[in-house]
Amino acid sequence: LPVLAVVGRPNVGKSTLVNRIIGRREAVVEDKPGVTRDRVTYEATWNGRRFKLVDTGGWEIDVLGLDAAVAAQAEVGIDNSDAVLFVVDANVGATDTDEALIKIIRRAGKPVVLCANKVDGPSAEADAAMLWSLGLGEPHAVSALHGRGSGDLLDAVMAALPDAPPQTFGVVEGGPRRVALIGRPNVGKSSLLNKVAGENRVVVNELAGTTRDPVDELIQLGGKTWKFIDTAGIRRRVHLTSGADFYASLRTSSALDKAEVAVILVDSSEPLAEQDTRIISMAVESGRAVVIAYNKWDQMDEERRYYLEREIEQDLVQVQWAPRVNVSALTGRHMEKLVPAIETALAGWETRISTARLNAFLGELVASHPHPVRGGKQPRILFGTQAGIRPPRFVLFASGFLEAGYRRYVERRLREEFGFVGTPISISVRVRE
Ligand code: GDP
Structure with a gap:
């Protein structure tokens, strides 16, 4: 509207x-x-x-x-x-x-x-x-x-007022929540989809004119209907000798466009690949809620586990806030944890902090951890407000430029204080003289 x-x-x-x-x-x-x-x-x-x-x-x-x-x-x-x-x-x-x-x-x-x-x-x-x-x-x-x-x-x-307002993040209201299942080839997307769909697929009557190859699938999970986006692209396994990466990333970005939450599948039996981190970055940058699912957990052993913990610490810092589930599409292990993780991420994505609470928090933060003095001046956060949700976006008004380290500190403290599990948050700063 x-x-x-x-x-x-x-x-x-x-x-x-x-x-x-x-x-x-x-x-x-x-x-x-x-x-x-x-x-x-x-x-x-x-x-x-x-x-x-x-x-x-x-x-x-x-x-x-x-x-x-x-x-x-x-x-x-x-x-x-x-x-x-x-x-x-x-x-x-x-x-x-x-x-x-x-x-x-x-x-x-x-x-x-x-x-x-x-x-x-x-x-x-x-x-x-x-x-x-x-x-x-x-x-x-x-x-x-x-x-x-x-x-x-x-x-x-x-x-x-314009007739059709500019599209805001491609989010339409109402209807089943939209999930994009993404990950590089062979991590098990198609297997996972089959496992969760199973008997839970909602069969849409085949009306005349409806496509026989629906790209999205409605799946009943945890008492709710979910829309899995672009599943045809997951099932129709295209084997390309060249340009495969390009098409995979095109599919990922179009699925993200239509989704509210991304379930990023990672193959836990192999070292994290560059393509994995690229897909994770795409999801974070799209502003969608994020869940990370480590698949093929049935193949997990002591040694692999050791390296995995290191990878998570080093390579996945950018999504430290995402809920993680360790699953096996083969055995069905921990499949029941997927929906609660998705719901947690969506809740974080839609969290709104009142301006009063936010400013009480910022007041304390500024008092207990002021910005370092730069060039004889000390920039201060004067006031903040949450400009939007999906994902949470904050605008801070400050008396001077806030350096990157301090912004990161503010984000970390915001997350500690208010949660924001499973969602990227954006903070923009406007300088007031
Ligand atoms: P996609 O390309 O991401 O859709 O991956 P697929 O679903 O086609 O799976 C790729 C390969 O991994 C197939 O041989 C699957 O049988 C296998 N696979 C998928 N999930 C699991 C799992 O949880 N455990 C094991 N051991 N193998 C799996």
Whole structure:
């Protein structure tokens, strides 16, 4: 669904407006400075079109001060939106905070609809007209409290929102969870698929016109239906003399595109190959949840086990956070552990940390482990927010450049504190002077 970010400083009546638009009394109508709450997302419909509404909230974080915290929040909210509804209190007119927000909105280059709120009577209409001077086009005069003008405002919003929003990570909502089974040739993908599918395959009625060679398979496991992606490519074992690697990696990347979670199969009876680490990197970079399955465990012996532990420490540092299962597609060993591992990884992938919790954690981290002083200056993390899930993405606002070692430290501590098992996380840093 297209996403509309509702942006404005505290007390302009954003939450009342959001309530008006969603037709419920749900948004927190407490734009009281000092109340920290997260961007709240609602679904709304207007003239049969559905869209998402993100209320960027009333914010105050001590370290940043009110203006900067509102700005930081708005920035992240706008980044994740398709259009912006900018709300100004017509009675007060544009303040410095409003001007600062306008700069951020302009920089983002997204379509904007200007709402002049609190136009409760005719005398306020002149105030609304003053807002033409902001250069954001027509100020739509609205009384969020009494409902006046909200229909016209929504018409303008619908015109600003794109019909089909840009694809976000190829993730569609609902339906069976989508699993990509990946790994280099001969690690046992096809054997594992046969083992887990067994009698658990969901037979889809062969309607006229449906393909006889379905690429994806629905498999019932642990009481749920899962969609295994591109299984035709796994079963149809292509033997190519040249270009095999190329086709294998093409298949891997297209399966990852469509999946939510990757089960990476590794042959535990052989040393880790370069192709294994390449596939692992592809999965991590795709931003999918990850489970590592060591197959052919029936062939495991003392010596191999010794080397395997070394490999895991040295070559798999990039996926230390992934759950591991040691299985055998041949004997069926530990097959029942696969689904819990997948579910753990998906849960980590969808974890959302509230801004209040995140900033409490960051405050402690900065106090107990400050960034080293560089060139007489000490960069500090001022404020952070989680910009998204699937996978978790964080934006940190800092007073200076944070070096790589410190970023890694932050990631490690985030994982220690909040888990994030089975998911890559991304942290981006924005520097504030
Ligand atoms: P794919 O290319 O990844 O689909 O691999 P296959 O499923 O075709 O398996 C490659 C070879 O490994 C076949 O000879 C399988 O019988 C064998 N194999 C697969 N899984 C296991 C296992 O768990 N243990 C043992 N010992 N052999 C296995």
